[in-house]
Amino acid sequence: xxxxxxxxxxxxxxxxxxxxxxxxxxxxxxxxxxxxxxxxxxxxxxxxxxxxxxxxxxxxxxxxxxxxxxxxxxxxxxxxxxxxxxxxxxxxxxxxxxxxxxxxxxxxxxxxxxxxxxxxxxxxxxxxxxxxxxxxxxxxxxxxxxxxxxxxxxxxxxxxxxxxxxxxxxxxxxxxxxxxxxxxxxxxxxxxxxxxxx
Numbered sequence: 001x002x003x004x005x006x007x008x009x010x011x012x013x014x015x016x017x018x019x020x021x022x023x024x025x026x027x028x029x030x031x032x033x034x035x036x037x038x039x040x041x042x043x044x045x046x047x048x049x050x051x052x053x054x055x056x057x058x059x060x061x062x063x064x065x066x067x068x069x070x071x072x073x074x075x076x077x078x079x080x081x082x083x084x085x086x087x088x089x090x091x092x093x094x095x096x097x098x099x100x101x102x103x104x105x106x107x108x109x110x111x112x113x114x115x116x117x118x119x120x121x122x123x124x125x126x127x128x129x130x131x132x133x134x135x136x137x138x139x140x141x142x143x144x145x146x147x148x149x150x151x152x153x154x155x156x157x158x159x160x161x162x163x164x165x166x167x168x169x170x171x172x173x174x175x176x177x178x179x180x181x182x183x184x185x186x187x188x189x190x191x192x193x194x195x196x197x198x
Contacts, residue, residue, distance in 0.1 A: 001035045001114050009110055013087050018103035021088035021096075027054035028088050031111060033081030038187045039074065039179070040117040041065075041082045042108070043158060044126035045096050051089040056082045061159035065123075068159075068173070072180045073193035079183075081115055083108055085130040101130050112149075118186055120151055121179060124158030143175045145182075154179050 013030045016022055029046040032055055049059035057065050066076075074080055086096045086104040096104075108131075112120070122128045125138040132148060138155055146153040156175035157168050177196055184191050184198065192198060 003035075006035060006114060009107060009114075013107055016087065016104075016107075019088075019100045021086060021090060021100055024091050025088035026051045029054055029056050029084060030087065031081060031083035032056050033076050034078060035081075035115060037079060037081035037115055038117055038183065039080040039119045039121060040112060040115060041080050041121045041123060042127045042131060043082070043084045043123045045084045045086040045093075046089040047093055048089070056084060057159075060163060064159040064162060068176055071173075071193065071195045072176055073191065074180075074183075081111070081117065083111060085127055095126055096130075105130065112151075118151060119179060119182060120148070120153045121176075122153060122155040124161060127158075128155045143171065143178065145178070152182065154182075 010030050013028050016028065029050050043057065046056065047059050047061070049062075050056055056062070069075065069080065076082065085108065086100055087107060088104075090096050090100070120131075122131060125136075128136045128138050128141060132146060132153065132155075136155075138157065141155045142157060144155070146155065154175055157172045162169050162172055180191075180193065180196050181198075
């Protein structure tokens with residue numbers, strides 16, 4: 001990875017005024033994780049806590065995501081890069097509008113190209129629609145691998161949906177176990193977790 005190009009993209013995000021979200025944000029959320037991450041996790045957009053700190057998934061949803069990652073023996077520091085479809089918080093956590101997603105998507109695509117992860121996890125319907133298919137439904141496609149741009153993509157429920165509907169946690173855990181096994185298959189056969197049998 002070209003560190004200067006990476007820093008340039010980050011500066012572009014921090015200074016971006018391409019859509020109206022730039023007028024109400026506190027801090028843009030560029031993303032977080034190692035530049036050589038083998039897993040790229042994509043959510044919808046920053047919430048209130050993320051907007052304050054400029055970091056992705058640091059609120060209640062982020063705490064749940066960290067627990068799931070920990071159970072898979074994945075960490076933000078070593079294994080995953082975390083970003084969103086839009087880099088700035090939509091007011092009131094509303095769903096990002098088409099023109100907002102369109103303005104922001106080139107940043108995300110550039111990050112994906114530079115990090116070059118073999119595995120992508122899409123958290124929730126907005127991420128699925130934004131990256132794969134505007135008509136896709138998360139309830140229909142979650143848990144199924146999708147081939148996209150020479151990568152494999154796993155759609156699953158957003159952690160906020162799991163907090164609202166705890167019964168879905170079982171399904172989401174099955175999805176993450178598939179990611180765990182795929183990681184062992186194509187990245188590191190020695191990767192283990194005390195919570196998942198191999």
